[in-house]
Amino acid sequence: MREKRSARREFLRNSAALAGGVTLSAAAPAFGQAPNQSPMIKGEREGEIGYGARSKYITSARIPHGSRHTPDNFGLTFHVATPLQDQVGVVTPTSLHYYATTRGSYLPDIDPAKHTLMIHGLVDRPLTFNVDDLKRLPSVTRLHFIECAGNRASRSAKTVQETHGMTSNAEWTGVLLSTLLKECGLKGSAKWFVAEGSEEVKGASSMPVAKAMDDCFVAYGMNGEAVRPQNGFPMRLMVPGFEGILHTKWVQRIKLVDRYYMNYNDFGHLDQEQKVAALDYQIGPKSVITYPSGAQRLPGKGFYEIRGLAWSGGGAIKQVEVSTDGGKKWNKAQFQGTPQRMAHCLFTYGWQWDGNETEILSRCVDEIGQAQPTREQIAKYWNKTFDQTFSVPGLDNSVQPWKIAKDGSVTNGFA
Amino acid sequence: MALRKVLPIAFPLLLMSVPVLAQGPTYGIGRTPTAEEIRARDISIGPTGEELPPGKGSAKEGALVYRSKGCAGCHGVNGTGGAAPILKSMDPTNPDVWARGRILPLRAPFATTVWDYINRGMPLNREGTLTPDEVYGLTAYLLFINGVIPEDQVLDQKNLAAVKMPLGDKYAALPEWKPRTPRLKGYPY
Structure with a gap:
């Protein structure tokens, strides 16, 4: 057994040396030669054999x-x-x-x-x-x-x-x-x-x-x-x-x-108000488009898969709709996997952007029929004027608009 | 014949034993804590005050604790003007308690809530170090500066829960929660 293992190591060492040789001489690969390689992580980096880490090129953070x-x-x-x-x-x-x-x-x-x-x-x-x-x-x-x-x-x-x-x-x-x-x-x-x-x-x-x-x-x-x-x-x-x-x-x-x-x-x-107390407890149905979303930039007109998340404290999400024209027309989104109760579900909608300024939004309904409202609808429910000063009472589950400018830049529709 | 005699006795016995059996432990996992262990951990003071420990304190004693324990450093010398939430109303004549801001010793529906809050959460970084007498004193001091109790009232295990708070019952109770039920019927339409 021991001999076999060391023989294998010997083989690996030789192969590595060979691979190294190939990389060195592959600056301009000739026809039929293996394509250029990315740099390799050799051996262990910061304990990553025991517990893995993401790529150093991925910097997403809280x-x-x-x-x-x-x-x-x-x-x-x-x-x-x-x-x-x-x-x-x-x-x-x-x-x-x-x-x-x-x-x-x-x-x-x-x-x-x-x-x-x-x-x-x-x-x-x-x-x-x-x-x-x-x-x-x-x-x-x-x-x-x-x-x-x-x-x-x-x-x-x-x-x-x-x-x-x-x-x-x-x-x-x-x-x-x-x-x-x-x-x-x-x-x-x-x-x-x-x-x-x-x-x-x-x-x-x-x-x-x-x-x-x-x-x-x-x-x-x-x-x-x-x-x-x-x-x-x-x-x-x-x-x-x-x-x-x-x-x-x-x-x-x-x-x-x-x-x-x-x-x-x-x-x-x-809470002072019975209704606000009720809205401050169980989370209402809520959805948001995460791609494209604020501070991102679409490189040009053409196809984009709109993606987002929807969830509700009332159960599983039953339906998500996406609008790409500021809320005039609503289109049924697709679920990726089966929505679970009180869990985020992933929705997608295929979209051809014509390059014109627009607003994209999503809204959802859960399994007990609760629907995600817009801020205008919420203001109307409370008999309040809908303006920049209006604040949603209780937990805010309102529809999030994203504005898309001609240059493809995406910004918060509430701004 | 023998069976007939037994049945009328066996039936009531069986009925009585069913609920007891149904409530018995299924898995027998977990350890039984001693009464002492429970008492040591039970710092939840409910509206009846039944969990309160022995002890007492007045506003005058509480004012000294407020200074010696560094409360003034964050909450201000007299409960205002610090970086932490204010503890004294800036608008003491307003009859609407809700309009006077989120001030614990004023808006709390029960004096036990004030006691519980101070006991578990104060002072910052030294939580759990106040003695019951100090917590009774601080509670009395904060209630006094908000005009809830007179300066000479001594609060203790027996009378704390009976303090009448200005909010009374003017706050919203939570709706009875049932599974698979909308959080508020008719909302938002």
Whole structure:
């Protein structure tokens, strides 16, 4: 065996030397000669044999959302937005998944051997679970988006990363909260639960037990590996379709209670108006064109595949339409793959650009019939004048227009 | 004959045992925490205040804590003028609490919310270091400077939840959530 292996190495060395020779003499390849080669990465670069990295030519990155820098002067991290304009396919790469913290937070550096989730309150049997306990239990693996409540397009936003980058989509693996609650024996008087994280402020949110029993789960896996620290390592709560802050990261405690508890994050959610409160909870149907999108430039007239993402907190997306003439005519877009419930789905629409100035938009409808509105429609609903000062109450799921100029430059239609 | 005698007794027994069985653990995975462990971790203070620890504090004591713990550094000397959110209304005579801004010790529907917030989230970078007496004192101080309680009122485990907050019930409760239901019927049309 050992001899065979060394013989193989010898062969590889010789081949490499030969390949090197070819490259050197191939400045101007003669007829029949192998074409010129790109430079090769030889051996290991920065530990990439163990854990791969992307090409050095790909520089797509997250950016701080809004005006607050991350990390700030105290080393606290706040909100960073995902580069949706660069995303290929429907899954957000883990390294580019948007990231947000309750108030600005240090990243908890948790030893999973020391971390437990405690479930207590209105249950027959309080229990604690560590990651190994969770991995023994029946699991679910589901594609879900998460979106921050502050994900709204301002007039000054230039790119889709700035207008919509506070949402991302990943494949999550974990144990249904209903499985854990049945293990604890849920009491009939339990109507709400409070989920609490392990960051320094221990952000806590009240949520309905009906949601816990429907589809919440405690995730330990993300896109095929352990959940990363920025996303809640070693475990986070998934609350599919609800606003991002409720997906409690580094979850350490779930308390079953009989009423809305009005704890830390709940105070931030306090609304005066019943309707706004309703719109500030479950994410509405939303879509956006990511290509072509703001700050990109079409090189000339001709064919372009318009691509975008659509999602809803109400379920799966049923239909997406694209307009390439400012909203006069709407055309049915195609889905790439089957839309999943409370997950981004990828839509495409083939378009011939005639080189004239225009505006492109997308809109969607979800499986329970909720339709994505325009800002004009929202203003009309609230009996408000639609002008530059109008701000969408609750979570903003309005249609995003992209203007295309004669020179092919793409800009925010709200600007 | 024997069976007939047994049945009337066995039936009620069976009915009684069914719900108990259905609620038993299926997998037997997870560890039972001690009452002590639960108490140590349970920092969620609900509107009834049942989780509050023993302790007490007045506005005067709280004012001293506010200075000694560096609260003024971020929130300003008297709850205004700092880089962090303001803690005292700039418009104290306005009867509309909502119009007076997002001020925790004013807009919070329960005094327990103020206590919970300070206890888990303050001071920045030293969260979890305040003693219960200090949190009672700070809560009393912030409620006092907003005119919610008198300066000499001592807040404690027993009376904190009974403090009447100016917002009352003038805030929106969340709608009852059901799966596969629109977030707001008729929206936006």
